[in-house]
Structure formats: structure tokens, C-alpha cells
Amino acid sequence: LLKFYSKSQTEKQLLSLFEGHVKFSLLYKGSLHGFSVSDIFQKSINQGCIMMVGYLADDVIVGGCTSQWLRDHYAAFKDEKAFYFYIEQSELDRTSVKSITANINMINFENGLKFHLSKTNTSKLFATRVDLEEEEKVLQELEVYRVEDLGDLLDSPWRELYWDEEIRDQLKNSIINYKPPLNLVSKTKVLLVGPVGAGKSSFISSVGSVFHGWVALRAMFRSYNIKTSQAGEQNPLVLCDMMGLGEEDLPGVKVNNVLQAVKGHVPEGYKFNSSEAIGSDTRGYISTPGIANKIACVAFVVDARKVQTYPDDIQEGLQELRLKIRDLGVPQVALLTHIDEVCHAVDKDVSRVYVCRHIQDKVTAAGNLLGLPVSCIVPVRNYSSELELDCSTDILILNALELILRYADLFYEDYDFFKAIQ
Ligand SMILES: Nc1nc2c(ncn2[C@@H]2O[C@H](COP(=O)(O)OP(=O)(O)OP(=O)(O)O)[C@@H](O)[C@H]2O)c(=O)[nH]1
Ligand SMILES: [Mg+2]
Incomplete structure (x- = not known):
């Protein structure tokens, strides 16, 4: 996660967005893979639960989670488990949504958060906090994670074995x-x-x-x-x-x-x-x-x-x-x-x-x-x-x-x- 945030603090906040035990695996990072929306789609498809985390200026983090990635780029779909969130001045704010709309240029978490490509400059990604009536802001970084549910894992092993x-x-x-x-x-x-x-x-x-x-x-x-x-x-x-x-x-x-x-x-x-x-x-x-x-x-x-x-x-x-x-x-x-x-x-x-x-x-x-x-x-x-x-x-x-x-x-x-x- 981004340099100006202590990793453990942000990661803890992101983990707290989920009810059970989860683990994140990075699928896409803008600064590494380039800010092309089609790359994001390609890397995220068929990966199960996906979380996007976008970094704006002034230490603001915006993100969203869907329980399954879209098979069709141009689809609106219902997702009971979807939500979006903001982290601003270390405060986390999470909002559930019922559906997500997406096409090749944008992903919209209902009327809350919208990620999109600029029509004029395709090498940049933007986010708009629609619910806060903000204008679009450029993303300095975007990460996409697969969220793995570890809900079926016990807190401690039922048989002790060492693994080195x-x-x-x-x-x-x-x-x-x-x-x-x-x-x-x-x-x-x-x-x-x-x-x-x-x-x-x-x-x-x-x-x-x-x-x-x-x-x-x-x-x-x-x-x-x-x-x-x-x-x-x-x-x-x-x-x-x-x-x-x-x-x-x-x-x-x-x-x-x-x-x-x-x-x-x-x-x-x-x-x-x-x-x-x-x-x-x-x-x-x-x-x-x-x-x-x-x-x-x-x-x-x-x-x-x-x-x-x-x-x-x-x-x-x-x-x-x-x-x-x-x-x-x-x-x-x-x-x-x-x-x-x-x-x-x-x-x-x-x-x-x-x-x-x-x-x-x-x-x-x-x-x-x-x-x-x-x-x-x-x-x-x-x-x-x-x-x-x-x-x-x-x-x-x-x-x-x-x-x-x-x-x-x-x-x-x-x-x-x-x-x-x-
Ligand atoms: N993923 C996975 N595949 C396995 C495992 N053990 C065996 N297989 C696969 O299961 C198939 C059957 O395995 P075999 O070792 O031939 O089974 P077998 O008990 O010798 O079978 P028979 O000789 O026909 O009685 C093979 O394709 C193996 O590659 C395992 O632990 N994990
Ligand atoms: Mg055999």
C-alpha cells in the first residue's frame, strides 16, 4: 500500500471491512501494470471477491468491493455483498450497496463511488465521490486485490506440526x-x-x-x-x-x-x-x-x-x-x-x-x-x-x-x- 500510510494501519482498516477472516492477494497495481481499464478487467475477472483501492491526494483512500467480478464488461449486476469505503484522516467509512454498474470506461458503486477513465486522457484513472458531490479526482495509485475468505480456518491447528x-x-x-x-x-x-x-x-x-x-x-x-x-x-x-x-x-x-x-x-x-x-x-x-x-x-x-x-x-x-x-x-x-x-x-x-x-x-x-x-x-x-x-x-x-x-x-x-x- 502507499508510502504515506503505514502499511499495517491501512491493512488493518481494510481487513476490518470484512466480517470473517480474509486475506488479500494483489492482482493489479497501476504504477506497475499501467492505468488501462482493460488490464484491470483482465486481471480481475474470475478471481472471486475483488477489492479496488484507489489513492487520491491528501492521504485520501477510496475503494470498493464486489463479491464477483463481471463477466460482461457492459453489465449492471446485483451484488448483496458489495460495498464502497473511504479512508480520510485515518477515519474509515463503509457503505453497503445493492448493485454495481460497469462498462469499459467506468465502475460505479451505486450512487456512491465511481471509478472512471478520462475521455481525453486514457492513461489516467479518476474517482468521483458522487455521494459527497465531489468533482472527479485523479488516482495516484490503484490496487486491485483478490479477497480470499479464510472463514473455514480455525484459529489454532488441531494437530501440531512444524513447517520449516x-x-x-x-x-x-x-x-x-x-x-x-x-x-x-x-x-x-x-x-x-x-x-x-x-x-x-x-x-x-x-x-x-x-x-x-x-x-x-x-x-x-x-x-x-x-x-x-x-x-x-x-x-x-x-x-x-x-x-x-x-x-x-x-x-x-x-x-x-x-x-x-x-x-x-x-x-x-x-x-x-x-x-x-x-x-x-x-x-x-x-x-x-x-x-x-x-x-x-x-x-x-x-x-x-x-x-x-x-x-x-x-x-x-x-x-x-x-x-x-x-x-x-x-x-x-x-x-x-x-x-x-x-x-x-x-x-x-x-x-x-x-x-x-x-x-x-x-x-x-x-x-x-x-x-x-x-x-x-x-x-x-x-x-x-x-x-x-x-x-x-x-x-x-x-x-x-x-x-x-x-x-x-x-x-x-x-x-x-x-x-x-x-
Ligand atoms: N490434486 C491431487 N491429485 C492427486 C492426488 N493424489 C493422486 N492424484 C491424482 O489422482 C489420479 C489417480 O491417482 P493414482 O495414484 O493413479 O491412484 P491409484 O490409487 O494408484 O489408482 P489405481 O491404481 O487405479 O487403483 C492421478 O491423476 C493423480 O495424479 C492428490 O493428493 N492431489
Ligand atoms: Mg495405482
Whole structure:
């Protein structure tokens, strides 16, 4: 904001114009982008709620807000949330309006405030305070902001996590240095299970990305060793990918075949076929799996967008799996994916994940769906289309791995006990 105003004071006043928590993102600044009205339109269209802030001489600020930008430049439209405001001698004055009129030369907040282009000099913008019966005045600066509603954000996070690079590196190191407990196995096997398209394979490739490995994924039972250094050293953590659970008539893996994999019967590279039941006549079938073949932790992967609406057969399949896997003594956790697609604020900044009320609800819903306590469920954002790594995204992925490994260790620690009772 302009130099002659202390930024915090003006910003506070502007924030106070709105009822809930909001955040401003600058879309347009006259001195930067030029004072052309068509540029303002172009930059502001389809951005949701927009606030214009104009600076006149003598420290006077005039501005207005609309809850949606016009699709048609030549339209008058109703806007229940629109208002205009003046700040003069540090006093803020806000007036609600019911409608806005705009064309290529002007934007009119009812009969209060009017922004317009001079007919003679198109490189200048003007504002008129019509309600004060003032003549038009030249704008020294004009800023347009997108106003983001943070109303769904909690004041403090419901789960504490720190988001700096040091923490990320610590988490990374703790996973690089991980060793399975009790020298029972050299590798800890984790199986990802969940509906088709939930993000199982993406999670494995995201882990690969965090460690700068390279992971290619195919639709078969495959285990992925994560390379944790450029030298190609392999981590004792092995993530096993498989076909997703199918909905209704869609092809997908059946509950019994998942259990076969958990028990360690399914050979590496097995190509799932939704109609075939895995059994002793399956090629490469491991009839007497040792502890090294067995899965030490099952990580359910569910899509945050669908967690409350999965069809009955998926819900039943997940419940059945949970009970049967529990009886095998295999610990279970869950990853909630696609969180960026249920919360705009989280899409912009993943570190907001634990202040988003919406995502907290989804985690609770995932707990109900799977019959797991909320403490074993973590939200993650997979690297899907992004090319750049992001520290907070890394932290969530590493945090999920840490949870998985903590539970996998319990499998080995309790192994003798479960072997004895089976
Ligand atoms: N935006 C977003 N997209 C995701 C996320 N996770 C996965 N995706 C996308 O969702 C689609 C499905 O992801 P996959 O990883 O193939 O899902 P899957 O669980 O392996 O699916 P199947 O192997 O078919 O059972 C892909 O297009 C991914 O790019 C996420 O956290 N955020
Ligand atoms: Mg997959």
C-alpha cells in the first residue's frame, strides 16, 4: 500500500471491512501494470471477491468491493455483498450497496463511488465521490486485490506440526536412518490399499520425489524400494502397490486377494486380474511365506473428496478388510489424499492443512469409514502435476511415512505373540 500510510494501519482498516477472516492477494497495481481499464478487467475477472483501492491526494483512500467480478464488461449486476469505503484522516467509512454498474470506461458503486477513465486522457484513472458531490479526482495509485475468505480456518491447528526446512530435513534423515527392529527382517514391507484412483501409486511416486528417486508405476503387485541418496542406496522401507478396490461393475481387486498379499502369498510382479482368485495354483504363489514376505503395515489410501460418498460395496470392502487385517495382527493406518482439491486455502499453502475445518471433518469421516482412530489417519498431498517440490508438501509425505513406520515396528515387536495364537 502507499508510502504515506503505514502499511499495517491501512491493512488493518481494510481487513476490518470484512466480517470473517480474509486475506488479500494483489492482482493489479497501476504504477506497475499501467492505468488501462482493460488490464484491470483482465486481471480481475474470475478471481472471486475483488477489492479496488484507489489513492487520491491528501492521504485520501477510496475503494470498493464486489463479491464477483463481471463477466460482461457492459453489465449492471446485483451484488448483496458489495460495498464502497473511504479512508480520510485515518477515519474509515463503509457503505453497503445493492448493485454495481460497469462498462469499459467506468465502475460505479451505486450512487456512491465511481471509478472512471478520462475521455481525453486514457492513461489516467479518476474517482468521483458522487455521494459527497465531489468533482472527479485523479488516482495516484490503484490496487486491485483478490479477497480470499479464510472463514473455514480455525484459529489454532488441531494437530501440531512444524513447517520449516530444518524439520523437513530431520524427518528425512530419520527415515533414511530407519532400520526394522529386532533384526527380524532386512526390509519393512508396507502395502497400500484403497479404492481405484485414491492416489496409492501417486503416493509412492511422491515419496520417490521427496528423496529424488525415480519411480515408474505399473498396475501390478510391485514393491518399490525408495532410493534415499544419489548413490542409489536403498532404504529398508518397501512400499507395495496394488490394483485398487473396484466400485460396482468396475474392475478392481477383491478383498481376498488383498488378504493374500498381506499374508505374503503374492509374488512380486503379479498382475492383478479382477476375476481371478489368488490361490495355490497361482503362478509363483508363495505357499509358506516367511516373515520377510509378510506385510508389516497396511496403509489405506482414501480420497478426501469421496470419503463421505463412497458406494456401499467400497465401504463394505474396506470394513471387511480392516477387521480381517486386524485379526492377522497387521497394524493399519490411513492416508487421506486429494486434500488440495477440497480446500482452496490448502491448495495455495499446504501448511494450512491442520487449520482447515473442512479437512478435519474429512479426517473424522475417514475414521468412520475405516473404523480407525483419527490418530492413525494423516492427510497428504501427492505430487500430481507440480514439477516443483514444496517444503510443506514434503513434510506431510514424510510425516505419513513416519506414522507408517511407527506402526510397522509394532508388527515385528508383536510378531511372536501373533504367531503363537494363530
Ligand atoms: N490434486 C491431487 N491429485 C492427486 C492426488 N493424489 C493422486 N492424484 C491424482 O489422482 C489420479 C489417480 O491417482 P493414482 O495414484 O493413479 O491412484 P491409484 O490409487 O494408484 O489408482 P489405481 O491404481 O487405479 O487403483 C492421478 O491423476 C493423480 O495424479 C492428490 O493428493 N492431489
Ligand atoms: Mg495405482
